[in-house]
Amino acid sequence: MEKLFPLFIYIFILSLFTSYSGAETEVLEKAIDSRINAQTEAIKSQSKVDSLVEQTRDIVQQYRDTIRKSDSLQTYNDQLAKLVKSQNESLASIQRQLDNAEETQRSIVPLMLNMIDTLDKFIALDMPFLKTERNERIALLKSMMDRSDVTLPDKYRRIMESYLIELEYGRTIESYSETVAMNGQEYTVDVLRVGRLSMTFQTPDGELSGVWNKVSRKWEELSDNYNRSIKLGLQVAKKQAPPELIKLPVQVAKP
Numbered sequence: 682m683e684k685l686f687p688l689f690i691y692i693f694i695l696s697l698f699t700s701y702s703g704a705e706t707e708v709l710e711k712a713i714d715s716r717i718n719a720q721t722e723a724i725k726s727q728s729k730v731d732s733l734v735e736q737t738r739d740i741v742q743q744y745r746d747t748i749r750k751s752d753s754l755q756t757y758n759d760q761l762a763k764l765v766k767s768q769n770e771s772l773a774s775i776q777r778q779l780d781n782a783e784e785t786q787r788s789i790v791p792l793m794l795n796m797i798d799t800l801d802k803f804i805a806l807d808m809p810f811l812k813t814e815r816n817e818r819i820a821l822l823k824s825m826m827d828r829s830d831v832t833l834p835d836k837y838r839r840i841m842e843s844y845l846i847e848l849e850y851g852r853t854i855e856s857y858s859e860t861v862a863m864n865g866q867e868y869t870v871d872v873l874r875v876g877r878l879s880m881t882f883q884t885p886d887g888e889l890s891g892v893w894n895k896v897s898r899k900w901e902e903l904s905d906n907y908n909r910s911i912k913l914g915l916q917v918a919k920k921q922a923p924p925e926l927i928k929l930p931v932q933v934a935k936p
Contacts, residue, residue, distance in 0.1 A: 793836060856873050
């Protein structure tokens with residue numbers, strides 16, 4: 682860029698030529714004035730150029746900022762679109778699960794009712810041990826099915842627990858006191874149950890023993906030959922004696 686001289690320098694130069702003739706002085710003054718005007722216009726032009734450069738720089742910076750914001754917004758929009766798509770897929774999956782759950786509930790409730798009814802019939806046909814306890818369990822299951830405060834999984838779990846309890850009876854030995862009817866009389870006895878294989882009883886004095894007949898579904902008196910074995914079996918069941926082999930009457934199914 683051409684170096685510009687301050688105005689006072691030209692005035693000083695002008696004073697140096699005051700000794701020149703009038704015509705020469707006039708020519709020189711015009712030249713100086715022309716030079717000053719040119720320099721003034723150059724300054725104005727340079728100011729405009731500087732201003733335009735600054736404006737251009739600002740516009741370029743704004744453009745770059747806008748591009749960065751646009752790129753950032755596009756990235757955000759792309760991520761948001763992925764999120765919305767994922768949420769829509771999750772909602773669709775949840776809706777399918779709800780539809781399946783409703784369908785499952787419609788099919789599982791009749792199944793559970795049938796399971797309770799089957800268990801009820803099984804207990805009625807089974808050996809009559811712990812009848813009160815087992816019948817109360819069935820009654821609770823039936824009333825539970827009408828309760829809205831018990832969830833479907835809890836209902837199913839309790840039904841399965843009842844089935845497991847009944848299954849456990851088949852591989853355990855126990856003794857309990859009960860009143861039984863035999864030959865038109867009632868006796869308070871100790872009942873000995875060995876799984877579902879045999880169920881016998883004995884009076885507290887050890888003089889009378891009986892067995893449950895699965896076919897006739899009634900108690901029958903046993904001979905005195907079983908008194909000692911049943912007494913020993915009762916002691917084992919009560920954990921009053923160590924396990925050992927005992928002789929018990931077992932009803933064999935006819936072919």
